[in-house]
Structures are given as C-alpha cells and as structure tokens.
Amino acid sequence: MDDKQLYLSSQVCFPLYSASRLITKAYKPYLDELGLTYPQYLVLMVLWENNGVSVNQITEKLGLNTNTLSPLLKRMEKMKLLQRSRSSEDERSVIIQLTESGKQLKLKARPIPEKLLTEILSDNIKIEDVLKLKDILNELIVVLSNKTESSRKI
Amino acid sequence: MDDKQLYLSSQVCFPLYSASRLITKAYKPYLDELGLTYPQYLVLMVLWENNGVSVNQITEKLGLNTNTLSPLLKRMEKMKLLQRSRSSEDERSVIIQLTESGKQLKLKARPIPEKLLTEILSDNIKIEDVLKLKDILNELIVVLSNKTESSRKI
DNA sequence: CACGTTAATATCGTGCACGATGCAAATATA
DNA sequence: TATATTTGCATCGTGCACGATATTAACGTG
Incomplete structure (x- = not known):
C-alpha cells in the first residue's frame, strides 16, 4: 500500500477548493464595478428572485448560517442595498427587502454570468x-x- | 431575453462555491482529530511530498499568497508541526521543515482520503x-x- | 561600485465562514 | 395556564483569503 492518496494531484477536494477560489477571483473585476463581494452578489440573486424573504430563507438557499449572514446583511443595509425589518406575524423573523438601488443593480448584473461563461x-x-x-x-x-x-x- | 441566468440554480459558480464548503465541512471531523484545519492539512500534504521547500514553492502548489500563508505557517510553527528558517543561499527565502510530529501526522492522515471518497x-x-x-x-x-x-x- | 529594479516574505485591514453561545419570541407539553 | 422546548436571529472568537503596502535581499545596468 502506497500513499499516493495523500498527493495533492490525486485528490478531488483540492481542485474543488482551488477552482472555487479561482472562480470567485474571476468574478471580482465585474463585481468590483458594482461594489459587491461574491457572497453579497449571491444574497442579491436570492432577493432578485424572491424579494422580501426572511433571513432564514436566505440561509437555506445559500447554505450559510446566520452568523455569516447577519453581519453581511448589516453591511448591505449600510450600503443602502436592502432593509431589514422584523416580521409582524413572527417577531423572531427578520424580513429583507431590496431598496430601489438594490433592485436597480439587477440590470447591471445581468450580463455577468454570460461574460464568465465565455471566459471559461x-x-x-x-x-x-x-x-x-x-x-x-x-x-x-x-x-x-x-x-x-x-x-x-x- | 429573460434573466434566468441570474437564477442561482442555473449557475455553475454557486454549486462550485457550495460544494467546496461542504467538502471542507466533510473533512472537519477527521481533521479535528488531528487538530488541523483544511488549509493546514493542504500545507502538510505539500510538505509530506516535499519536505524543506520554500514558502514561495508552497504558494505555487496551493495557489495561495504569502499574506495567507505567512500567518498560517506561523500558527503551524507554534503547533510544533514545522520550523521556519531563512535559506543560507538566498536570505530572502524562508525554508519550511517538518518536525518529527509533523512527519508523524502523515500516518494518521493516510486513511482520510479513502474515508471521504466512501462518503461521497x-x-x-x-x-x-x-x-x-x-x-x-x-x-x-x-x-x-x-x-x-x-x-x-x- | 552606486543605484534602480525585481523577488521573497511579512504586515495590515476587511470580509467572509463557522463553532459556540446568548436571547427573545413562538410553540409544545404538562 | 405555567413551564419546558424549539426556533430565528445576533454576537463573539478564530482562522482563513486577499488587496495594498512595507521590508529586505538579490540582481541588473550604467
């Protein structure tokens, strides 16, 4: 029994980790124009598809926890992209609403996926x-x- | 023209991002036993294959910059897994040498890739x-x- | 050999990720 | 209806990632 399995080159996990970081880097120039980070862009994609969802619904869509999303959403609120407000039906829930400028960004973001695909x-x-x-x-x-x-x- | 391209479900990049995080999470229980994080495990894999390489060579193997690796290697030195020392030939270079316990970890790490594969x-x-x-x-x-x-x- | 340039690390600041913990509202159960 | 449990979110601490910048050594060119 050898230990080829411990070589970087024979693992699936390292290429996955590496490719993920490279893709985020490839997004960067386009997202910089919008003043967004990649996770912020993900949040916006959720909201563009379904405005007015709860924090919990965003965590489920993105697989991120509230300890990641809470500060991220706060930053995005400070950037005037969205508003956070307690749900009236369930006071525990926080509802995320896009602002007008948050909605507007969708137009600017539209060509990004196409551009990335042609790069790949x-x-x-x-x-x-x-x-x-x-x-x-x-x-x-x-x-x-x-x-x-x-x-x-x- | 619609904007289906802006749906999370139609992107390649989001699954990549998501799968990468899930894989890291899948590694966690095994790496916890060794007291390692995933990036630390990657550094060890490089060193197990090629002990005594420079920081620069590690950055190239992993695609990480020194601003990520420098503090990471410092932590690993504090954990007694490796030693950092200036190269005598080129005083700019820092050579990374595994300690005995750093070398020993290879045995404990050997079964991990196999285990992960069977999970997948x-x-x-x-x-x-x-x-x-x-x-x-x-x-x-x-x-x-x-x-x-x-x-x-x- | 002086001096500008390049190369190898390190430091700093910011923004994720995420485990652990806390807290208040809603719900379940006795 | 009291009380225990669950649920939704936030906070804290740590460790990446990474852009920008600094520092020191090596190298190139006059």
Missing part, C-alpha cells in the same frame, strides 16, 4: 463539460448536505 | 463521476489561472 469556454472546456460539471456538483451537494442533515438528527 | 460515493455519484469531476475541475483551473497570469503581465 475554451479548447479544453466545452459547454457540455460545464453542464456535466454542474450536474455532478449538484449531486455532490445533495449527498453532502444530506450527510450533515442526518448527523444533526442524531 | 452513492447511487447518484459513481467513481467515474468523481474522476470526471476532477478532470473538468483541473481543466478549469488551467484556464482560470492562465487568465490571471496573463492579466498580471499587462
């Missing part, structure tokens, strides 16, 4: 590869999030 | 999928790191 596509990466990548990653997410879910129940 | 494999994710995933990610990394390289030259 090349001789060695075709659109089928990107779609295949997405499929496998989504399966992986299902498996791994079920894992942490079931361990929570114990 | 399931009805919907076969070994071919994992290999395919790795291949596409590595191509993606090549494309994206060339990108940032060429933009540096400008």
Whole structure:
C-alpha cells in the first residue's frame, strides 16, 4: 500500500477548493464595478428572485448560517442595498427587502454570468463539460448536505 | 431575453462555491482529530511530498499568497508541526521543515482520503463521476489561472 | 561600485465562514 | 395556564483569503 492518496494531484477536494477560489477571483473585476463581494452578489440573486424573504430563507438557499449572514446583511443595509425589518406575524423573523438601488443593480448584473461563461469556454472546456460539471456538483451537494442533515438528527 | 441566468440554480459558480464548503465541512471531523484545519492539512500534504521547500514553492502548489500563508505557517510553527528558517543561499527565502510530529501526522492522515471518497460515493455519484469531476475541475483551473497570469503581465 | 529594479516574505485591514453561545419570541407539553 | 422546548436571529472568537503596502535581499545596468 502506497500513499499516493495523500498527493495533492490525486485528490478531488483540492481542485474543488482551488477552482472555487479561482472562480470567485474571476468574478471580482465585474463585481468590483458594482461594489459587491461574491457572497453579497449571491444574497442579491436570492432577493432578485424572491424579494422580501426572511433571513432564514436566505440561509437555506445559500447554505450559510446566520452568523455569516447577519453581519453581511448589516453591511448591505449600510450600503443602502436592502432593509431589514422584523416580521409582524413572527417577531423572531427578520424580513429583507431590496431598496430601489438594490433592485436597480439587477440590470447591471445581468450580463455577468454570460461574460464568465465565455471566459471559461475554451479548447479544453466545452459547454457540455460545464453542464456535466454542474450536474455532478449538484449531486455532490445533495449527498453532502444530506450527510450533515442526518448527523444533526442524531 | 429573460434573466434566468441570474437564477442561482442555473449557475455553475454557486454549486462550485457550495460544494467546496461542504467538502471542507466533510473533512472537519477527521481533521479535528488531528487538530488541523483544511488549509493546514493542504500545507502538510505539500510538505509530506516535499519536505524543506520554500514558502514561495508552497504558494505555487496551493495557489495561495504569502499574506495567507505567512500567518498560517506561523500558527503551524507554534503547533510544533514545522520550523521556519531563512535559506543560507538566498536570505530572502524562508525554508519550511517538518518536525518529527509533523512527519508523524502523515500516518494518521493516510486513511482520510479513502474515508471521504466512501462518503461521497452513492447511487447518484459513481467513481467515474468523481474522476470526471476532477478532470473538468483541473481543466478549469488551467484556464482560470492562465487568465490571471496573463492579466498580471499587462 | 552606486543605484534602480525585481523577488521573497511579512504586515495590515476587511470580509467572509463557522463553532459556540446568548436571547427573545413562538410553540409544545404538562 | 405555567413551564419546558424549539426556533430565528445576533454576537463573539478564530482562522482563513486577499488587496495594498512595507521590508529586505538579490540582481541588473550604467
């Protein structure tokens, strides 16, 4: 038995970690123009699709906890992108509403995904590869999030 | 023209970001036993393969900058996993040497990749999928790191 | 050999991630 | 209806990531 398994090159996890950081870096120039970080952009995507959701609903969509989102949303409120307010039905819930400028950003953000895709596509990466990548990653997410879910129940 | 592209579900980048965090979380119970974080584990993998390399060589292997690695290596030195010393040939370089306990950890870490793989494999994710995933990610990394390289030259 | 440039690290500031903990509102249970 | 439990969110502490900047050593050019 050798220990090839401990080589960086033979792991799946390192490429995943590395690619994720590189993608965020690739987004940066476009998001800089909007004055956003990548996680802030994710929050906006949730809100553009469904304005007026609770913090809890955002945590579920993004898989982030409130200890990450609370300060992030506070910063975004300070940036006048959104407003936080207690729900009247359930005083524990905080509802996140986009401001006008938060809504406006959607127009500026619209071309970003397309631009990123063209950066990625090349001789060695075709659109089928990107779609295949997405499929496998989504399966992986299902498996791994079920894992942490079931361990929570114990 | 619609804006489906701005839906979380249609992006590749979000699954990548999400899966990366979930994988790190999956590692956590095993790394906790060794008292390591995931980036620290990555540094050790580099050193197990090539002890006595410079900080610069580690940055290249992991794609991390010195502003991330310097404090990380300091913490690892404090944990008695490695030693930092100036190179005698080039006084600018800092050479990283594993301590005995740093070397010993390799034995404890050996079974981890296997364990993680079995956690991932399931009805919907076969070994071919994992290999395919790795291949596409590595191509993606090549494309994206060339990108940032060429933009540096400008 | 002086001196400008490059290269290898380090430091600083900011923004995530996330485990642990706290707190108040809602809900369940006795 | 008291009380225990759960739920939704916030706060705190630590460790990455990373842009910007500083520092010192090596190198190149006149």
